[in-house]
Amino acid sequence: MKILVINAGSSSLKYQLYDMSNESVLAKGRVERIGMDSSILVHQPKNGEEVSQVSEILEHTTAIRKVLKILTHKEHGVIESTQEIEAVGHRVVHGGESFKGSVVVDQEVKTKIRRLFALAPLHNPAAMLGIEAAEKNMPGVPQVVVFDTAFHQTMSEKAYLYPIPKVLYKKHHVRRYGAHGTSHEYVSRIAADFLKRPVEELKMITCHIGNGASLAAIQNGISVDTSMGLTPLEGLMMGTRSGDIDPAIVPYVMNKEELTINEVDSMLNKHSGLLAISGISSDMREITEGMIAGYPNATLAFEMYEYRLRKYIGSYAAAMNGVDVIVFTAGVGENSIILRERVLTNLTYLGVELDKEANSVISGEPRRISAPNSKVEVLVVPTNEELVIARDTHRLVQNLIRNV
Numbered sequence: 582m583k584i585l586v587i588n589a590g591s592s593s594l595k596y597q598l599y600d601m602s603n604e605s606v607l608a609k610g611r612v613e614r615i616g617m618d619s620s621i622l623v624h625q626p627k628n629g630e631e632v633s634q635v636s637e638i639l640e641h642t643t644a645i646r647k648v649l650k651i652l653t654h655k656e657h658g659v660i661e662s663t664q665e666i667e668a669v670g671h672r673v674v675h676g677g678e679s680f681k682g683s684v685v686v687d688q689e690v691k692t693k694i695r696r697l698f699a700l701a702p703l704h705n706p707a708a709m710l711g712i713e714a715a716e717k718n719m720p721g722v723p724q725v726v727v728f729d730t731a732f733h734q735t736m737s738e739k740a741y742l743y744p745i746p747k748v749l750y751k752k753h754h755v756r757r758y759g760a761h762g763t764s765h766e767y768v769s770r771i772a773a774d775f776l777k778r779p780v781e782e783l784k785m786i787t788c789h790i791g792n793g794a795s796l797a798a799i800q801n802g803i804s805v806d807t808s809m810g811l812t813p814l815e816g817l818m819m820g821t822r823s824g825d826i827d828p829a830i831v832p833y834v835m836n837k838e839e840l841t842i843n844e845v846d847s848m849l850n851k852h853s854g855l856l857a858i859s860g861i862s863s864d865m866r867e868i869t870e871g872m873i874a875g876y877p878n879a880t881l882a883f884e885m886y887e888y889r890l891r892k893y894i895g896s897y898a899a900a901m902n903g904v905d906v907i908v909f910t911a912g913v914g915e916n917s918i919i920l921r922e923r924v925l926t927n928l929t930y931l932g933v934e935l936d937k938e939a940n941s942v943i944s945g946e947p948r949r950i951s952a953p954n955s956k957v958e959v960l961v962v963p964t965n966e967e968l969v970i971a972r973d974t975h976r977l978v979q980n981l982i983r984n985v
């Protein structure tokens with residue numbers, strides 16, 4: 582079965598086409614700058630050259646149409662016809678309490694996802710655009726949604742409730758949901774396999790540090806706590822998101838600067854984090870270059886980012902009364918040697934001993950970066966949210982076919 586996996590962002594859309602007979606990726610790519618001038622589609626076929634096309638792509642329906650066109654292109658394509666695509670799997674960040682696992686899309690599922698727009702304003706509306714665009718371009722093809730929040734539905738009340746009037750939970754479902762669950766679950770399983778230990782016996786802290794960033798405390802194989810909250814704004818300092826701040830800052834700043842709710846929301850989600858402190862970029866590569874070049878605001882941004890991450894690791898070690906394994910994953914976690922080094926050389930009190938040489942290796946494979954005498958195993962595990970989405974889609978669509 583061939584499955585198209587879509588991870589739609591507000592102005593981007595990443596895709597991978599899987600052949601599930603051997604879980605191979607036939608092609609992958611991304612469309613960037615949707616709705617802006619000169620959108621770009623970058624397409625990488627399995628055995629071919631990367632191609633990029635610049636054109637006007639005003640919305641997601643056109644983006645998907647272009648993706649399907651290039652997937653079936655005579656020269657760059659990997660399939661004869663779009664009819665070979667038997668199912669589409671989508672990443673949806675927020676599933677609220679409605680979804681504890683992946684589901685096949687129907688009207689009710691779409692209504693529920695729409696109700697959750699306000700809880701993941703950067704992500705859920707984009708995912709819905711992706712779903713609708715796929716429906717338009719591939720009518721009748723089953724679609725599956727895989728939620729970032731699902732893995733964290735195992736948290737206990739003491740971890741997911743906020744100490745605010747309980748009526749807000751009852752009436753408006755205000756609680757911690759977390760995100761990146763697909764990634765936290767996947768890397769925790771790969772890490773346990775790598776260590777040849779049952780995941781149920783390990784206390785793990787998984788650090789998904791990408792553009793969005795979150796930590797999970799995983800005990801007995803289930804998520805017991807995670808740093809993102811009601812929305813993906815809480816927790817770590819991120820590219821453009823503030824992460825934790827004193828909540829009183831919100832009314833204070835709204836009053837002083839005469840900001841509206843939307844303006845303050847945009848300030849915290851889009852104009853904060855690394856971008857705000859460095860004044861240069863939300864991209865960790867540029868921050869690191871700025872720091873090395875001696876630019877003080879880049880250094881400060883890096884130090885705040887590292888410090889906040891390290892404090893969270895400490896708090897999750899406290900939450901579980903110990904930690905056996907720390908895992909780094911996602912864009913920054915997998916690639917930033919310097920960030921991992923700074924974090925880990927300051928966790929010696931936990932018994933962490935870094936192997937600097939192993940930490941400097943650049944690789945796409947799971948690997949150990951702690952020294953043999955380290956009390957805590959520290960691993961880098963490349964995440965693969967798309968593979969998990971493809972597997973869930975495959976399983977659910979096969980069930981669907983069986984039950985027809």
Ligand SMILES: Nc1ncnc2c1ncn2[C@@H]1O[C@H](COP(=O)(O)OP(=O)(O)O)[C@@H](O)[C@H]1O
Binds near residue numbers: 913
């Ligand atoms: N070599 C690198 N060093 C430091 N950061 C990197 C490196 N490569 C990628 N990144 C960072 O990874 C982040 C993107 O991570 P990713 O997991 O792809 O995010 P998302 O899925 O949220 O778009 C960017 O901030 C980028 O700077």
Ligand SMILES: CC(=O)OP(=O)(O)O
Binds near residue numbers: 704760793
């Ligand atoms: C939930 C979230 O922050 O996702 P991303 O890292 O893809 O922005």
Ligand SMILES: [Mg+2]
Binds near residue numbers: 791792793911
């Ligand atoms: Mg991501």
